[in-house]
Amino acid sequence: MAMAPREDVLIIGGGIGGLTLALMLHQRGIPCRVFEAAPELKPLGVGINLLPHAMKELAALGLEPQLARLGVLTAEAAFFNRFGQLIYKEPLGRAAGYDWPQISIHRADLHRTLWEAAAAALGGERLHLGWQCLGAEAGGTARFRRSDIGETLPPQRGRAVIGADGIHSTLRKQLYPDEGEPIYSGVNMWRGVTRWEPILGGATMIRCGWFTHAKIVIYPIQNHIDAAGRQLVNWVVEIETPKYERWNWARPGRLEDFIGPMQDWHFDWLDVPEFLRRAEVALEYPMVDKDPLPRWSFGRLTLLGDAAHPMYPRGSNGAGQAIVDARALADCLAAAGEPEAALAAYEAQRLEATAKVVRTNRTTPPDWILGEVHKRTGDKPFVSIDDVISRQELVAITDAYKRVAGYDREKLGR
Numbered sequence: 001m002a003m004a005p006r007e008d009v010l011i012i013g014g015g016i017g018g019l020t021l022a023l024m025l026h027q028r029g030i031p032c033r034v035f036e037a038a039p040e041l042k043p044l045g046v047g048i049n050l051l052p053h054a055m056k057e058l059a060a061l062g063l064e065p066q067l068a069r070l071g072v073l074t075a076e077a078a079f080f081n082r083f084g085q086l087i088y089k090e091p092l093g094r095a096a097g098y099d100w101p102q103i104s105i106h107r108a109d110l111h112r113t114l115w116e117a118a119a120a121a122l123g124g125e126r127l128h129l130g131w132q133c134l135g136a137e138a139g140g141t142a143r144f145r146r147s148d149i150g151e152t153l154p155p156q157r158g159r160a161v162i163g164a165d166g167i168h169s170t171l172r173k174q175l176y177p178d179e180g181e182p183i184y185s186g187v188n189m190w191r192g193v194t195r196w197e198p199i200l201g202g203a204t205m206i207r208c209g210w211f212t213h214a215k216i217v218i219y220p221i222q223n224h225i226d227a228a229g230r231q232l233v234n235w236v237v238e239i240e241t242p243k244y245e246r247w248n249w250a251r252p253g254r255l256e257d258f259i260g261p262m263q264d265w266h267f268d269w270l271d272v273p274e275f276l277r278r279a280e281v282a283l284e285y286p287m288v289d290k291d292p293l294p295r296w297s298f299g300r301l302t303l304l305g306d307a308a309h310p311m312y313p314r315g316s317n318g319a320g321q322a323i324v325d326a327r328a329l330a331d332c333l334a335a336a337g338e339p340e341a342a343l344a345a346y347e348a349q350r351l352e353a354t355a356k357v358v359r360t361n362r363t364t365p366p367d368w369i370l371g372e373v374h375k376r377t378g379d380k381p382f383v384s385i386d387d388v389i390s391r392q393e394l395v396a397i398t399d400a401y402k403r404v405a406g407y408d409r410e411k412l413g414r
């Protein structure tokens with residue numbers, strides 16, 4: 001390829017946000033190209049959640065049936081203390097009255113679905129693999145090299161350049177060279193998948209324990225993976241510790257580094273140590289984020305998704321906020337004649353909204369319920385949860401988060 005036509009929007013990064021944006025721009029008749037650094041598509045990552053606000057947007061792209069087939073329609077959230085006692089349960093997705101489901105899915109299945117849909121809609125020649133962006137100018141020009149052999153590729157000039165290049169974003173580093181590395185939360189994570197029989201009915205997202213000892217999040221991401229009707233079940237162990245390795249989505253994790261605090265978690269709903277011992281993949285990743293930025297848009301250049309607002313996964317909102325960003329940006333580009341005005345309007349809609357999610361994920365996301373109960377019980381088993389925390393308080397915690405993250409049922413509408 002020589003130069004992309006000037007009217008093309010250049011999307012840097014073919015991850016979840018970049019591909020969603022490509023599909024949305026195409027739907028609005030705006031030509032675009034995606035430049036992805038990875039030389040080939042690999043099935044990377046483990047589980048990811050698509051909450052109703054994200055599914056509303058993906059359904060508008062016609063992707064709901066396929067995602068529902070590949071993933072699991074999660075119908076319930078359940079919170080337990082580290083003694084396996086139930087604190088709170090609430091319905092999710094359609095079971096909670098939304099017009100869209102919550103889908104828990106392998107990131108590789110979501111990514112492949114978006115990539116194939118974008119290739120079919122835009123034409124595969126508009127999705128460029130192995131193009132690593134080195135930087136971009138506010139005038140709309142981006143520079144590249146081949147990610148495998150380092151050879152310089154021709155610069156591309158487009159209507160706008162969108163940095164959807166994830167938590168390690170080159171474009172964010174260019175705009176904020178002094179920002180430094182992502183900020184460690186003090187909690188390290190180990191993520192993986194285990195083939196297991198359905199737990200609590202097979203459609204429940206479980207959160208159990210608290211960071212100071214150990215917390216585990218468990219949810220299924222594939223149904224009927226064998227004749228015994230087992231599921232592929234995603235898990236994330238989160239433990240407070242000053243020790244962590246640099247973030248890398250593919251770093252292998254070692255069972256002995258995290259199973260210790262859960263050795264005696266033999267609950268009637270799950271034998272946690274046995275479940276973890278039978279894991280087929282374990283990855284280690286520190287819980288990190290970055291402080292919200294004062295500005296994303298500079299002329300014809302802006303940021304989107306993790307490049308703009310990396311956040312803790314405590315609210316299951318990383319993918320969702322990237323998808324909502326894509327919708328806002330596609331609408332702004334369709335509405336405004338000048339790309340500069342569109343990018344400024346997009347920033348005005350999304351910067352503060354996502355900054356609130358970043359901040360709330362640090363303080364009071366849904367799992368704050370577990371922290372409150374841990375504090376009020378002095379990390380001891382309770383006799384009755386009603387003596388510890390009222391149902392109204394529990395509902396108020398999760399409802400407040402839904403409003404911040406943009407999936408309050410009344411507001412989300414149809």
Ligand SMILES: Cc1cc2nc3c(=O)[nH]c(=O)nc-3n(C[C@H](O)[C@H](O)[C@H](O)COP(=O)(O)OP(=O)(O)OC[C@H]3O[C@@H](n4cnc5c(N)ncnc54)[C@H](O)[C@@H]3O)c2cc1C
Nearest residue numbers: 013015016017037044045046133165166249305306318319
């Ligand atoms: C390999 C991988 C595995 C992941 N696994 C999980 C997981 O298991 N669970 C989970 O919740 N989240 C995971 N994530 C993160 C999750 O996808 C994002 O938090 C979220 O979906 C927001 O999407 P995004 O498009 O902003 O970023 P991402 O989905 O991270 O996409 C960013 C894309 O930009 C590309 N890129 C980076 N730098 C350049 C460059 N200079 N030039 C061109 N392209 C570039 C990357 O290769 C990547 O494809 C993973 C991300 C990656 C890249």
